[in-house]
Amino acid sequence: MVRVNYGTMKGHAHRYQCRGDDEGVGAGVCIGIGGVRVDRAVALACLDAVSDRAVEAAILAADQIEKSNEDVIAAVERNLEAAHYEASLAARRHEMVDPAKRHVARELETRWNSALQHVAELEVRIEELRLAAAARPKIDRDALLRLSQDLPAVWNAPSTDTRTKQRLIHVLIKEIIFDLDETTNEVVLLVHWNGGRHTEIRVARVKTGGYPEDLAPTAVEALRKLAGYWPDKELAVSLNRMRCKTGDDKSWTTVRVREMRERLGLPEYDPEKPDGKMISLGKAAQQLGICIGSAKTLALKGVLPAIQHMPGAQWLVPVESLTSEPVRIGVQKIIDRRPQHYEGYQYDKVIRLPGI
Secondary structure: OEEOOHHHHOOOOOEEOOOOOOOOOOOOEEEOOOOOHHHHHHHHHHHHOOOOOHHHHHHHHEEEEHHHHHHHHHHHHHHHHHHHHHHHHHHHHHOOOOOEEEEEEEEHHHHHHHHHHHHHHHHHHHHHHHHHHHHHOOOOOOHHHHHHHHHHHHOOOOOOOOHHHHHHHHHHHHEEEEEEEEOOOOOEEEEOOOOOEEEEEEEEEOOOOOOOOHHOOHHHHHHHHHOOEOOHHHHHHHHHHOOOOOOOOOOHHHHHHHHHHHOOOOOOOOOOOOOHOEEEEHHHHHHHOHHHHHHHHHHHHHOOOOEEEOOOOOEEEEEEHOOOOOEEEEEEEHOOOOOHHHHHHHHOOOOOOOOO
């Protein structure tokens, strides 16, 4: 479970890792979610929170609270009236007592003072309740109903910057707690709204990247195919992704990969060897100025030459292919599809409330 201040999140994939010292590299990812779906779900929840029916319900609740406060003041005023009567009765009893009876007179005077003190306490209580009622903001029904219609337009306006959007979110949401439901493959969001209300939102996760258990290779088979192409740390990531386990059913670490590779007599990765002019798909995407998803799309289409020695392993890209004409054209097409003011859009994509 992860507690997140949602106003600081970006609209892209979010991953949270929880690994112990004995867990393998790239293993133990407890939260892995796509931010776009989560953003959309939270945006719809925000819209619903300020919708016409929600505003009307809030106004009704506020009216009920105001009526309840008025009932409390009325009850205290009735108590004050009774206290005034008790105080006047105590005063008359004190005046009628024989002064010679000092003990009786002292007792009646004490009761009179107690009654007067009770009157003063009730008067202070009534004044506090009236001041608290006066300090509450007046509810403008028309303005709130207009807000339910204007918020999406204001949110999606080009002139609305990220800071303004975050402030709007913080007005509504205190925090969001993330959890995963493995049985339904859903992200469970517990939204804590300002004001104390809580909402559970379930977002379906995209079920991709899972390596079928019946097709998972043995660690020895995978190492024989991948050793020499990647450092031991990257090999550990690939083995864990392919659900390979050690002999004692543990995840792979850099040390365990190195020990197994040396026992099998497999070569160590050498970046200076002649065929070392290969880089990872992530580094290739960085050099091309595109995201790794776009680079993988180009590789799957055959535009970007890339090698994957086995399913689940990382991709290798020849360095010289990055400057080829097909790759240059493919990258340019991706760039041309980007929105205008791309850099600002990337930063601004915290949450996009859908329009009316």
